[in-house]
Amino acid sequence: MEKLNYRHVAASRAKGEKHQAVVGVVASGNLEVLVERSLPERECEVDIRTAAEGFGEVWQAVVADFVERRSPGGLKFSINDGGARPDMVALRLAQAARAVEGEPV
Amino acid sequence: MNTKVSSSAAYEMSARLAASWYEASARQRLAGLLDESSFEEFIGPEQRETSPHLAQFDLPEQFDDGMIVGRGRLNGERVLVAAQEGRFMGGAFGEVHGAKLTGLLRAAREIGSVPVLILFDTGGVRLQEANAGELAIAEIMLALIDARLAGVPVIGLIGGRAGCYGGGSLIAGCCSALAVSEQGRISVSGPEVIETNRGVEEFDSKDRALVWRTMGGKHRRLVGGAEVFVDDTMASFRDAATYLIQHSPALDASMLEAEQSRLEQRTKRFGHLEDALDIWQSMGARDAQAIPGMAYEDFVVLADQLEEPRHDAR
Amino acid sequence: MLADILTSLFPHGHDVVLEEGLLAGHGKRPNGDALIVVGVDGRLPVGIEQAAWLSRKVLDAIEAGGNEPILVLIDSDSQRMSKRDELLGISEFLAHLGKCLIYADRKGHATIGLLYGHTAAGAFIATALATRTLVALPGAEPAVMDLPSMSRVTKLSLEVLQEKAKSTPVFAPGLDNLAQTGAVATVLDPGQSLADQLEGLLIASASAQPDTRDLLGKKRKGRPKAADIAERVYELARASV
Numbered sequence: 001m002e003k004l005n006y007r008h009v010a011a012s013r014a015k016g017e018k019h020q021a022v023v024g025v026v027a028s029g030n031l032e033v034l035v036e037r038s039l040p041e042r043e044c045e046v047d048i049r050t051a052a053e054g055f056g057e058v059w060q061a062v063v064a065d066f067v068e069r070r071s072p073g074g075l076k077f078s079i080n081d082g083g084a085r086p087d088m089v090a091l092r093l094a095q096a097a098r099a100v101e102g103e104p105v
Numbered sequence: 106m107n108t109k110v111s112s113s114a115a116y117e118m119s120a121r122l123a124a125s126w127y128e129a130s131a132r133q134r135l136a137g138l139l140d141e142s143s144f145e146e147f148i149g150p151e152q153r154e155t156s157p158h159l160a161q162f163d164l165p166e167q168f169d170d171g172m173i174v175g176r177g178r179l180n181g182e183r184v185l186v187a188a189q190e191g192r193f194m195g196g197a198f199g200e201v202h203g204a205k206l207t208g209l210l211r212a213a214r215e216i217g218s219v220p221v222l223i224l225f226d227t228g229g230v231r232l233q234e235a236n237a238g239e240l241a242i243a244e245i246m247l248a249l250i251d252a253r254l255a256g257v258p259v260i261g262l263i264g265g266r267a268g269c270y271g272g273g274s275l276i277a278g279c280c281s282a283l284a285v286s287e288q289g290r291i292s293v294s295g296p297e298v299i300e301t302n303r304g305v306e307e308f309d310s311k312d313r314a315l316v317w318r319t320m321g322g323k324h325r326r327l328v329g330g331a332e333v334f335v336d337d338t339m340a341s342f343r344d345a346a347t348y349l350i351q352h353s354p355a356l357d358a359s360m361l362e363a364e365q366s367r368l369e370q371r372t373k374r375f376g377h378l379e380d381a382l383d384i385w386q387s388m389g390a391r392d393a394q395a396i397p398g399m400a401y402e403d404f405v406v407l408a409d410q411l412e413e414p415r416h417d418a419r
Numbered sequence: 420m421l422a423d424i425l426t427s428l429f430p431h432g433h434d435v436v437l438e439e440g441l442l443a444g445h446g447k448r449p450n451g452d453a454l455i456v457v458g459v460d461g462r463l464p465v466g467i468e469q470a471a472w473l474s475r476k477v478l479d480a481i482e483a484g485g486n487e488p489i490l491v492l493i494d495s496d497s498q499r500m501s502k503r504d505e506l507l508g509i510s511e512f513l514a515h516l517g518k519c520l521i522y523a524d525r526k527g528h529a530t531i532g533l534l535y536g537h538t539a540a541g542a543f544i545a546t547a548l549a550t551r552t553l554v555a556l557p558g559a560e561p562a563v564m565d566l567p568s569m570s571r572v573t574k575l576s577l578e579v580l581q582e583k584a585k586s587t588p589v590f591a592p593g594l595d596n597l598a599q600t601g602a603v604a605t606v607l608d609p610g611q612s613l614a615d616q617l618e619g620l621l622i623a624s625a626s627a628q629p630d631t632r633d634l635l636g637k638k639r640k641g642r643p644k645a646a647d648i649a650e651r652v653y654e655l656a657r658a659s660v
Contacts, residue, residue, distance in 0.1 A: 025167070232590060
């Protein structure tokens with residue numbers, strides 16, 4: 001198991017007032033994302049535990065891209081990963097952000 | 106504008122209710138089963154109560170350990186609910202996973218007036234925590250029976266990818282009543298286990314049709330292993346849960362005697378037969394071969410016709 | 420071996436009969452009171468017929484009224500694994516047996532399990548684990564699943580499993596592990612009178628108590644989280660309705 005952690009400054013606060021949401025399932029090729037509105041408004045954190053070791057750079061890129069697109073200010077994303085591909089990771093992050101912003105997932 | 110919004114909301118609701126139970130996650134099933142926004146979770150994922158045993162096997166954890174418990178409303182009435190996530194570790198019972206259901210059932214007994222719905226989706230005991238999982242199942246069975254003795258209906262809903270195997274099938278057998286879909290399977294020993302132990306002549310685990318004839322929802326409905334056969338939709342499970350809560354007989358000595366009799370009769374009538382097809386034929390089905398392919402509505406009609414004696418002893 | 424166990428348990432007499440691997444009868448306690456005995460011997464797999472036979476005996480005890488304790492003696496295999504048993508719904512037969520034992524216990528017949536041989540999987544749950552108090556004789560071998568089978572299913576080598584089993588009691592077969600996780604309350608001393616030890620257990624378990632196996636597992640460090648998680652859910656659920 002590998003642990004990764006990324007902190008970013010977000011351009012703006014994530015919309016809405018929901019405090020938390022969870023999407024996904026821990027299984028082969030899949031991941032669970034728990035998102036909590038627990039940080040200062042312009043901060044964002046992604047904390048990852050993954051069964052697939054050695055993909056730090058890929059995670060870093062996916063996370064950076066997500067933060068850039070979504071501005072998830074104030075949100076902490078906690079991930080349990082079962083070995084998902086980058087596109088699945090990006091999907092789940094987006095779903096988690098939409099869920100906590102009160103949008104349909 | 107208002108009409109557009111309300112018809113869109115109505116469309117969303119009917120789409121939600123028509124959604125597949127089998128394809129859904131445990132959380133999606135709870136959302137589809139219960140009244141909108143009525144679900145409140147106990148020990149949610151933000152509590153991060155994960156398994157203390159998976160790390161030493163280098164296996165990933167899930168924040169809810171694959172078991173979601175809480176309360177909600179079904180047609181306005183309060184219910185306690187437990188839903189297994191069949192895609193996490195095969196929905197198998199681990200220490201934390203099982204303990205959540207144990208605590209829920211112990212509470213149900215004390216409360217006395219609120220039914221429990223268990224959304225099964227399990228391969229049985231989680232081997233990496235085998236002893237904890239096995240014990241959890243025993244503790245759950247005891248708590249479940251105690252709740253039933255206090256008058257609480259405990260309804261099992263079965264239709265997920267993992268089925269209802271191993272110790273999960275024993276818990277199901279302790280429920281007041283069960284609803285099962287075509288996709289559901291109920292069995293103590295799984296197909297692979299039978300094949301490994303007894304050989305492929307005894308049971309070919311790769312023969313899907315055989316697996317479904319022997320353990321699948323249609324057979325269980327016909328032979329008396331489940332009270333209600335449902336369609337693979339949220340609406341159908343919802344209706345079945347509502348119905349079964351209302352038709353949940355008490356657990357007492359005469360019920361146990363009735364069940365003993367039902368099970369003995371089953372062995373007497375069908376114990377010499379080779380295959381489910383033979384059993385269905387013996388029950389009076391004129392075209393047993395057609396049953397696996399039958400559409401939902403047609404099968405429900407047939408099952409009601411063939412049913413004799415009544416399977417209401419559990 | 421069974422005969423010796425019965426003699427040591429019931430020096431004042433018993434009429435327990437063994438029939439095709441299944442046991443039933445009564446034993447006499449020191450004060451002359453009767454105790455009901457059922458069980459499985461000879462590592463017999465528990466199939467639908469065996470389960471139905473045992474549950475019938477338990478129901479007979481319930482029907483007869485009274486409050487004799489029920490002693491469940493166990494040396495069984497797992498549930499019988501066959502197409503026929505599953506076709507006929509062995510899950511219901513085993514659940515029914517467990518229900519009858521639990522119901523009997525709740526209605527005045529305190530149940531005690533005495534594991535003197537093997538047991539596994541579904542048979543374990545429906546017999547030994549469905550009793551109020553479970554004890555064992557040294558040498559008993561309870562298991563959820565044997566390690567070679569576990570190795571096949573988990574795709575971990577037998578050596579790896581054996582190594583991990585040294586540092587945790589939570590998955591491997593064995594009496595010590597099942598005691599540490601809270602399933603087995605006590606291991607009896609075969610050097611002392613089993614009758615005396617049984618009598619002590621009967622007196623101690625005379626009144627129905629809540630299921631404290633999870634607390635025992637916590638105390639013995641076999642199950643660090645179960646008791647607390649169950650308690651928390653219990654409190655949250657009660658507070659919510």
